[in-house]
Amino acid sequence: MLRKIEDDVCYIGCSNPTQEEFEGEIPLVDGMSYNSYLTLDEKTCLQDTVDLSVVDEFIANLKEALNGRNLDCIVVHHLEPDHTSAMLKVLELYPSAKVYISAMGYTMFQNFFQTTIKNVVIVKEGDVLSLGKHQLTFFAAQMVHWPEVIMTYDSYNKTLYSADAFGAFYQTDELSIKNLDFNKYLDESRRYYTNIIGKYGPQVLIALAKALKFEIKKICSLHGPILDDEKSINQILDKYKLWASFTQEKKGVLICYCSIYGNTKKAADSLFMTLQNKGVDVSIINLNHIDTSYALSQSFIYKDIVILCPTFNNDIYPKMEMYLSFLKARMIKNKRFTIIENGSWVPAAGKIIGKILSGIPGNEISPLTLTIKSSLKPGDYTVLNQIAEDLAIKER
Numbered sequence: 001m002l003r004k005i006e007d008d009v010c011y012i013g014c015s016n017p018t019q020e021e022f023e024g025e026i027p028l029v030d031g032m033s034y035n036s037y038l039t040l041d042e043k044t045c046l047q048d049t050v051d052l053s054v055v056d057e058f059i060a061n062l063k064e065a066l067n068g069r070n071l072d073c074i075v076v077h078h079l080e081p082d083h084t085s086a087m088l089k090v091l092e093l094y095p096s097a098k099v100y101i102s103a104m105g106y107t108m109f110q111n112f113f114q115t116t117i118k119n120v121v122i123v124k125e126g127d128v129l130s131l132g133k134h135q136l137t138f139f140a141a142q143m144v145h146w147p148e149v150i151m152t153y154d155s156y157n158k159t160l161y162s163a164d165a166f167g168a169f170y171q172t173d174e175l176s177i178k179n180l181d182f183n184k185y186l187d188e189s190r191r192y193y194t195n196i197i198g199k200y201g202p203q204v205l206i207a208l209a210k211a212l213k214f215e216i217k218k219i220c221s222l223h224g225p226i227l228d229d230e231k232s233i234n235q236i237l238d239k240y241k242l243w244a245s246f247t248q249e250k251k252g253v254l255i256c257y258c259s260i261y262g263n264t265k266k267a268a269d270s271l272f273m274t275l276q277n278k279g280v281d282v283s284i285i286n287l288n289h290i291d292t293s294y295a296l297s298q299s300f301i302y303k304d305i306v307i308l309c310p311t312f313n314n315d316i317y318p319k320m321e322m323y324l325s326f327l328k329a330r331m332i333k334n335k336r337f338t339i340i341e342n343g344s345w346v347p348a349a350g351k352i353i354g355k356i357l358s359g360i361p362g363n364e365i366s367p368l369t370l371t372i373k374s375s376l377k378p379g380d381y382t383v384l385n386q387i388a389e390d391l392a393i394k395e396r
């Protein structure tokens, strides 16, 4: 089905509603969209292609949207295969198309596809491609999410083609954010950003500064809905500035825990209730049951994170180890961690967690801590209350 998003711009991307994981590890709730756009000006111009899983539908969309016209230009914003798997097929069908790509993108293209492009145009910062009415300005957006990424601003319709930026784990038949639940998009956009791009905040801020020199009326990302209203654009830009600078979104506390026999869970639940009773915004994640991608996403919201973990084989519980490795891989910053450990003979989790967290620069570890010996005793509740009061003073 041909989906026009403007008189002369069509959405020709596709969704994979049954896809269960992204990049082989991140669970998807509703599948995933792979966005692509076609501008029909004096010249026709394709903005990116799609994932291998939806190539046939995409090629049909492209042919329908072109309606017999030739394809003149292809812009490659990002070489990752979820956006380039249809490139060879497109070039086979439209061999005279000129491909606009960054120098590093073209090197990667040759490495991935082991061929060259006949009509390649290497784009540099600030280069402009005129399609007729539509004037496309290219600029680099290194590490959002790979080093070769470029973004494009179309000055005619004031549209930013943002590559992966502002994308989300999201697919729906509805394209416009105006007709969708912004908060659902925001949650999946945060999970996307923190898991896919999270480490590269400084580079994201550089790309944002470049993009914000333009008047932006519409953002066309490679995943998720089209952002086509001022309020949504401003909201997501504000969130990106917070995430990229590792600034807390709001006051409150995240409790992240693992439990083996339910005793560490009891401590986490008790702390949760006490904080709630003190009027603190508190979120709780049981890593035994909730995927690490959600825990990472929540970790970008709050400054205070309480970690509760049992000792396991004289080490830490594996799912906690994974969560901490996610924090470390993103070089998360500006957090204040409180550590609560459990152990039945030689509690070791607290020391190990402290060592891992000390290896992530730019964070604090609270001197307040608690060691539970197997199950909670009355004195443990007293310490939990002290921890809750300390957090409440900071985060109420």
Ligand code: FEO
Binding pocket: 078, 080, 082, 083, 145, 146, 164, 222, 223
């Ligand atoms: Fe959607 Fe980094 O690829």
